[in-house]
Amino acid sequence: MDMMEKLEILTASAKYDVACTSSGSERKNQAGGLGNAVSMGICHSFAADGRCISLLKVLMTNGCIYDCAYCVNRKSNQTRRAALTPEELADLTMQFYRRNYIEGLFLSSGIMRSPDYTTEQMIAALELLRNTYHFRGYIHVKAIPGTDDVLLSRLGLLADRMSVNIELPSQESLGRLAPDKSKSSILKPMSLIKEKINENRSDLVKYNHAPRFAPAGQSTQMIVGATPDTDFRILTLTEGLYRKYGLKRVFFSAYTPVVEHSLLPALDTKPPLLREHRLYQADWLLRFYGFQAGELLDEAAPNFNPLLDPKCSWAVNHREQFPVEINRAAYEQLLRVPGIGVRSAQRIVKARRAGALDFAALKKLGVVLKRAQFFITCKGKMLEGLKVSEHTLLRSLMSGQELAALEPPQYEQLTLFDDSDLAALPAAGAAVHKRGDWP
Amino acid sequence: MFKPAALAYTYDGSFEGLLCCVFESYQWKETPLAIHSDGEEQGLLLESKWIATDSSRADRVLKSLPLRICPEAEELVRLGFWSCTPDRELLLLNFLYLGFTHGRKVMNMLADDTVNTLHKAVQQLRREAHLYLGFVRFSVYGPVMAAVIEPKGFVLPVIQDHFCDRFYGESFMIYDKTHRVALIHQPGQQAIIPLEEWIPPEPDAAEEEYRRLWKGFYNAIGIRERKNDRLRSSLMPKRYWKHLTEMKGSTTAASGGKLTGSSKKLEERSLRLGDGDGPFQS
Ligand code: SF4
Numbered sequence: 001m002d003m004m005e006k007l008e009i010l011t012a013s014a015k016y017d018v019a020c021t022s023s024g025s026e027r028k029n030q031a032g033g034l035g036n037a038v039s040m041g042i043c044h045s046f047a048a049d050g051r052c053i054s055l056l057k058v059l060m061t062n063g064c065i066y067d068c069a070y071c072v073n074r075k076s077n078q079t080r081r082a083a084l085t086p087e088e089l090a091d092l093t094m095q096f097y098r099r100n101y102i103e104g105l106f107l108s109s110g111i112m113r114s115p116d117y118t119t120e121q122m123i124a125a126l127e128l129l130r131n132t133y134h135f136r137g138y139i140h141v142k143a144i145p146g147t148d149d150v151l152l153s154r155l156g157l158l159a160d161r162m163s164v165n166i167e168l169p170s171q172e173s174l175g176r177l178a179p180d181k182s183k184s185s186i187l188k189p190m191s192l193i194k195e196k197i198n199e200n201r202s203d204l205v206k207y208n209h210a211p212r213f214a215p216a217g218q219s220t221q222m223i224v225g226a227t228p229d230t231d232f233r234i235l236t237l238t239e240g241l242y243r244k245y246g247l248k249r250v251f252f253s254a255y256t257p258v259v260e261h262s263l264l265p266a267l268d269t270k271p272p273l274l275r276e277h278r279l280y281q282a283d284w285l286l287r288f289y290g291f292q293a294g295e296l297l298d299e300a301a302p303n304f305n306p307l308l309d310p311k312c313s314w315a316v317n318h319r320e321q322f323p324v325e326i327n328r329a330a331y332e333q334l335l336r337v338p339g340i341g342v343r344s345a346q347r348i349v350k351a352r353r354a355g356a357l358d359f360a361a362l363k364k365l366g367v368v369l370k371r372a373q374f375f376i377t378c379k380g381k382m383l384e385g386l387k388v389s390e391h392t393l394l395r396s397l398m399s400g401q402e403l404a405a406l407e408p409p410q411y412e413q414l415t416l417f418d419d420s421d422l423a424a425l426p427a428a429g430a431a432v433h434k435r436g437d438w439p
Numbered sequence: 440m441f442k443p444a445a446l447a448y449t450y451d452g453s454f455e456g457l458l459c460c461v462f463e464s465y466q467w468k469e470t471p472l473a474i475h476s477d478g479e480e481q482g483l484l485l486e487s488k489w490i491a492t493d494s495s496r497a498d499r500v501l502k503s504l505p506l507r508i509c510p511e512a513e514e515l516v517r518l519g520f521w522s523c524t525p526d527r528e529l530l531l532l533n534f535l536y537l538g539f540t541h542g543r544k545v546m547n548m549l550a551d552d553t554v555n556t557l558h559k560a561v562q563q564l565r566r567e568a569h570l571y572l573g574f575v576r577f578s579v580y581g582p583v584m585a586a587v588i589e590p591k592g593f594v595l596p597v598i599q600d601h602f603c604d605r606f607y608g609e610s611f612m613i614y615d616k617t618h619r620v621a622l623i624h625q626p627g628q629q630a631i632i633p634l635e636e637w638i639p640p641e642p643d644a645a646e647e648e649y650r651r652l653w654k655g656f657y658n659a660i661g662i663r664e665r666k667n668d669r670l671r672s673s674l675m676p677k678r679y680w681k682h683l684t685e686m687k688g689s690t691t692a693a694s695g696g697k698l699t700g701s702s703k704k705l706e707e708r709s710l711r712l713g714d715g716d717g718p719f720q721s
Contacts (some may be wrong), residue, residue, distance in 0.1 A: 004655050011659035029607045036605045043674070045685055048661035050670030054573070057660065095649045096656075098609070099577045101684070230646065256664045271664050334524040347549050354547040361550035 001082060007092070009082040013073050014108055015359050016258075017165075017221065017249035022103040022138045024216030025160040035097060035104075035137035037160060037216075040102050044116045055106035055140060056096050058082055060121055064110030066180040070167070070226050072258045073110045083112070086125035092202035094133050104138030104160070105129070115146035119155060126158035138216075145185040149192055153213075156196055161216040161248070164189045166241075173227035176263055193218045217248035224279060225272040226255035226264055232293070232302035234280055239293040242286065252279045278304035285310060288309045288342055289335045312338045312397040315375060322375040323382065327356050338397060339372030359383050370396050444469035447485040450528075452476030454520050455497035457528055461535055462496040463488075470536075474528035509543040515561060521593040524560035531557070570595035574675075575602070575613060576684045579646055584611040585639060587682055595622045595631050603629050611635075642673060650684050657685035 023041030043052040059073070061083035067075045084092075096102045107125065111118050122141060129135040141159040143152055156162055164186055168174045171183050196213045201212040220241060222234060238250045254271035257264060282304065285291040288355060288361070289311070296310050297303070305313050315322065315338050324333050326348060334345040347365040358378045363369055373383045374393050441464065448463065448471045450456035460474055472485055504513045519531050532555045533664040538545045548554045571594050577584040584606070588594075595615050602613065603624050613622045614637045642650070678687035 004652060007652055008655050008659045011656050015660050015662055029604050032608065034606070034608065038572070038601070042569075042573045045657065045683065046671045046675040047657065048668070048671060049663075049665035050667040050674060051662075051665075052674070053657070053660060056656070058656075092652070094554060096653060098579060099649065099653070099684075100573075100575050100586070103573075254665075256662060271662075273665065325719050350547050351549040354544055354549075364550050364552075364555045369681075 003088070003092075006082040006084060007058070007087075009080050009146070010058045010060075010062055010084060013079075013110075014057045014059045014106075016072075016253055016256065017057060017106070017108060017142075018051075018253050021052070021249065022140075024048050024248055025138055027136055027138050027215075033095070033134040033136040035135055037104070037136065037138045044100070044102055054103040055138065056093055056102045056104070057106040057108075058089070060107065060109035060118070061087065061112050062110050063112055065113070066111055066176040066178075068181065069259070069261045069264060070177055070223060070255065074259070077259055086121060086128055089125045090128040090133060090135075093129060093322070094135065097135070097137055102137075104140070106140045108142035109144065111144060116143040116151055118144050118155055119147045119151045123151065123154055123158065126155070130158050140216075143189045143193065145181055145189060147189065152189055152192055153196060154214045156193060157211050161219060162193050162194070162214045163219040163221070163437055164202065165221045166237075167221065167223050168220050168227055169237050170227070170231045171309070173229060177227070177261075190218065190220070190245050193269065197246070217246065219247055219249040219251060221251040221253055223255050224252050224268075224276050230297075230302035231275070231279060231282075231304050232297040232299065234279060235286075235297060238279075238283060242275075250283060251261040252276050252283075274306055275304070279311060284309045290332055291336075307398050308394075311336070311337075312371065316397065323377045324375065325377050325380065326362065327352050327379060337372050337375045339368035339370065339375075341366075441465075441468040441470045444471055445485060447475055447487040448472055448490050448528075449475050449477050450490045451486045451492050453492060455494060455515065456490065456492040457520060457531065458497035458500040459492050460528065461500050461532055463490050464532060470532075471529075473526070476528075504538075507542065508538040509546060511546060512538055515546075515557065518561045518564055518597070519557050521596065522560040522564040523591045523593075524556070524563070527560065530560070532607050550661050554583065564592040564594065567592050568594040570679070572601055572698040574679050574683060576682060577611065578642055580640055580643070582610060584609055586611075586613045587616055587637070587639060588613060589616045589678075589682065591617070593618055595620060596675065598622075599629065599631070609661075616655075654696045 021041050022037070023399050024039055025037040027037040027041040029036045033428075041054065041271055043054050045053040047053055061081070062073045062079070063081045063083065064071075064073045064075055071077075072079060089105075093105045097104070103114055107122055109118050109122060112121070118204050126139060126141065129139070138161075139159045140161040140163065141155055143155065143162050143164045145164060147155075166186055167181075168177060173183060174183060189238075193214060197217065200210065200213040204212070212266055222237070224234065234252070241247045241250055254276035255265065255269075256271045257267045282291075282293075282296055285296065286293065291314070296314055308316065315336070321336070324337060326334070330350055331345055334340050335342065340348070344366040348357065348362070348367070351361065351365060356379055357365075359369065359373075362372070362376075362378070369383070373386055374388055374396070376382075444467075446469075448460045450460050456476070457474070460471070464470060471488070473623070476489070477489075483604050501513065504510075504516065516531055519527060519534070524530065530553065534545070534557050537548070537551065537553060541548065545554060547553075549558060567590055571588060571590060575586045575588060575598075577586045593615075595613065595618075598613075599622055601650075602611070602622070606624070608626055610622070610625045614634060615621065619633060619635060620631055621637065623629065675683075
């Protein structure tokens with residue numbers, strides 16, 4: 001099999017993994033080395049689906065001894081198999097990196113023979129890159145559940161980031177769809193990685209040159225829409241992972257049916273992209289806006305509203321906290337206003353030191369007035385001529401540009417909603433998500 | 440602000456030259472209606488005054504920025520000069536009037552039109568420069584690597600450190616076709632120099648092969664069920680496609696870059712680099 005064929009097979013098998021971001025590690029080059037790592041993350045290209053490409057994302061092999069129902073690589077799926085040797089993988093990474101096609105490598109693998117054997121192969125590839133080629137670019141490696149601690153520790157010293165995928169957000173779903181994996185086989189390496197990172201931090205204080213263990217931290221991924229788990233369940237789990245395991249990122253992947261299975265959505269089910277998008281928005285609110293999962297969803301309304309983004313939904317349901325006065329409100333309060341993002345909140349705080357701000361000024365600072373107008377005052381006054389009826393409010397909040405950016409034909413029906421549907425909106429959270437849900 | 444004068448300034452297009460225009464304006468307490476670099480087409484039928492570039496005058500203006508405004512002002516002004524915003528010279532002059540009047544406070548006056556326009560221009564330049572950290576595509580020709588870009592703003596000085604650190608031990612060149620300058624790097628040495636024209640040599644077999652593999656990878660990584668051309672084009676605008684290996688042969692490559700007035704200007708501006716004290720030298 002020639003290289004092109006191998007690369008195509010192993011890329012196609014890896015494409016559902018999301019963790020393509022290269023952010024979180026800062027490392028300068030040094031004499032004799034090639035490459036560096038930049039903490040802000042650099043996208044090198046964008047695929048036809050609009051997702052960022054920053055890393056050479058491949059599997060070492062797509063052969064697997066496990067049989068996870070949602071996975072293309074599972075043992076019982078009839079598909080072409082291929083494997084890369086550590087030498088081939090290292091060469092390809094270096095050649096792509098020199099041409100500035102990529103920011104580094106994202107390496108994952110099906111499980112060949114055993115978790116330990118697979119991890120040894122991955123270590124061999126990374127050692128070639130780091131020690132023989134002196135590669136100083138970014139490496140993200142997926143830890144294989146069930147691998148021996150000693151091997152995992154070695155792997156973590158070669159990589160910038162490690163991840164263990166949770167895949168399914170509940171124990172029941174896992175038990176049903178990934179019989180060879182268990183909650184503990186996933187959480188165990190996660191705790192080990194966390195411990196190692198912490199230990200390493202104190203080592204670094206003691207000895208300047210202690211090798212760094214996964215300096216960009218660890219992340220995980222969850223599949224959305226393959227099982228009946230709600231958004232609330234997924235978001236609470238996400239929040240717990242940030243707190244308990246110190247995860248840097250949780251990624252969500254709208255389930256694309258790849259194999260026929262009685263427990264999974266039918267093959268012609270569209271991936272629930274809007275749902276994935278809402279979860280990313282909510283995740284953003286957890287990480288940068290000081291929100292908690294319980295503020296955004298609860299048992300009574302466990303799924304996100306498809307028509308309003310999570311922050312707008314929250315604001316509409318918490319009208320008692322508004323309006324806030326732009327010239328006085330604390331930064332944290334500004335952040336909670338729909339239409340004000342992290343950047344514009346920072347600009348407001350800065351600009352109001354030079355003089356009181358009015359609505360025209362806010363517009364220049366990048367505030368989306370169309371949304372913010374209902375929730376703010378400038379020098380004690382609401383925007384002149386503003387009519388706040390439930391109707392105008394929801395209409396204005398709804399026109400999220402994210403809907404336009406997603407442009408998925410399956411949401412065209414949104415434009416069919418008429419005003420009577422809008423009236424029912426704030427409470428509509430619970431009833432949505434028929435599509436993509438199971439069963 | 441000084442009395443508006445019914446005249447335009449013409450200068451050599453260099454950063455130093457612009458600083459001399461500022462000096463001139465202060466010396467005569469006059470505000471020109473336009474500032475052009477020579478060679479640039481001039482729309483207004485104004486009397487124009489040639490402002491000669493004088494390093495000592497430029498230096499006095501430059502040194503006053505951190506003292507009379509704040510240390511960050513210098514960077515802002517330089518980046519503003521490299522941006523592709525129309526009438527950036529007059530914009531910068533107005534910004535400096537404000538800065539010399541209000542001092543460091545000007546940096547916070549984000550709602551003022553002049554300050555706001557300058558910040559947006561700089562933000563746009565930075566954004567484009569950031570995109571190029573990813574969108575530069577090198578070809579490997581034996582021991583050297585070379586890339587061609589066609590940016591709107593003058594991004595090379597902004598991305599210079601990144602590439603020189605990343606490929607510290609390599610010899611490489613990034614040719615900016617819009618502004619006709621090239622960043623040249625060899626281990627231990629780097630410079631941005633004017634380069635009228637540069638046509639990439641034919642790739643060898645190994646280079647062809649890695650390009651092919653990269654395209655193969657690019658095509659395999661997209662998920663068909665999620666195809667979204669509009670999203671892709673908003674994140675990776677089509678004008679960049681022409682020089683992206685993976686997009687070559689795609690239907691809508693940008694049309695060929697033609698030499699505009701402003702690129703001519705920058706070209707001349709960069710010609711001054713040879714003497715070793717130009718603003719862009721490393
Ligand atoms: S262990 Fe990983 S590669 Fe193997 S079947 Fe399960 S998800 Fe797929």
